[in-house]
Amino acid sequence: MKRFAGETPIGRKRRARKMARLLADTHPDAHCELDFTTPLELAVATILSAQTTDVRVNQVTPRLFAKFRTAADYAAADRAEMEELLRPTGFFRAKTDSLIKLGQTLLAEYDGRLPQKLDQLVKLPGIGRKTANVILGNAFDVPGITVDTHFRRLTNRFGWVQEDDPVKIEFLVADLIEKRDWTMLSHRVIFHGRRVCHARKPACGACTLAATCPSYGTGPTEAAPAAKLLKGPRARDLAAAAGVDPDLVPAAAALAPEEP
Numbered sequence: 001m002k003r004f005a006g007e008t009p010i011g012r013k014r015r016a017r018k019m020a021r022l023l024a025d026t027h028p029d030a031h032c033e034l035d036f037t038t039p040l041e042l043a044v045a046t047i048l049s050a051q052t053t054d055v056r057v058n059q060v061t062p063r064l065f066a067k068f069r070t071a072a073d074y075a076a077a078d079r080a081e082m083e084e085l086l087r088p089t090g091f092f093r094a095k096t097d098s099l100i101k102l103g104q105t106l107l108a109e110y111d112g113r114l115p116q117k118l119d120q121l122v123k124l125p126g127i128g129r130k131t132a133n134v135i136l137g138n139a140f141d142v143p144g145i146t147v148d149t150h151f152r153r154l155t156n157r158f159g160w161v162q163e164d165d166p167v168k169i170e171f172l173v174a175d176l177i178e179k180r181d182w183t184m185l186s187h188r189v190i191f192h193g194r195r196v197c198h199a200r201k202p203a204c205g206a207c208t209l210a211a212t213c214p215s216y217g218t219g220p221t222e223a224a225p226a227a228k229l230l231k232g233p234r235a236r237d238l239a240a241a242a243g244v245d246p247d248l249v250p251a252a253a254a255l256a257p258e259e260p
């Protein structure tokens with residue numbers, strides 16, 4: 001990280017907050033991409049999202065949620081029927097197991113409702129710290145930092161952390177960014193990871209964070225090849241925001257599958 005070598009802790013915090021503001025401007029459409037209407041539905045969708053895409057989960061959940069509405073429904077589920085519904089999401093036997101146990105535990109310990117505390121959520125079947133933070137932030141409006149594969153990769157590239165452990169990353173970022181921004185920051189970083197700062201070839205030459213990012217140059221820095229790497233329905237807007245001619249973005253970018 002030659003570019004910001006010698007940066008002081010306060011300098012890093014200032015730069016991180018500036019990058020967070022740039023991310024907010026870059027991704028005004030950032031949101032939780034899982035479809036849900038209740039905290040229980042969000043918990044179920046998040047459990048199903050392991051090892052698959054949010055798009056795939058959203059294809060499966062309408063039928064699942066129509067059939068299973070309460071914790072009691074999950075607790076009493078017919079295993080074979082649920083496995084069949086969950087099959088497209090992969091690992092459907094383990095996921096069925098988690099959902100049935102989740103329903104049983106919620107019934108036995110919480111009167112069928114999801115608790116609203118991190119230390120209670122993480123003890124529930126199928127729910128780890130990442131899932132618990134998704135639920136807190138998006139269903140209960142309690143600020144939470146969601147460290148998924150994108151968040152881990154990008155916060156390291158941003159020079160906010162030099163760390164692989166998700167829990168340590170969560171605490172380090174919590175120290176850099178104001179608490180009220182945690183949930184939306186998580187969505188924006190994940191959007192940036194899916195649409196701009198890809199794992200293999202990040203679009204550095206078409207990235208709004210270029211001037212503030214120590215990893216600028218990890219991907220192509222010229223406008224034309226970088227613009228080709230942008231993905232998602234706002235790919236042209238992303239190029240324009242970075243000062244790149246939107247006509248350099250291929251029409252197919254809007255339809256290109258984003259990284260899971």
Ligand code: SF4
Pocket residue numbers: 157196197198202203204205207208209210213214215216217218219
């Ligand atoms: S400059 Fe490159 S490495 Fe840094 S955030 Fe942008 S795309 Fe990612």
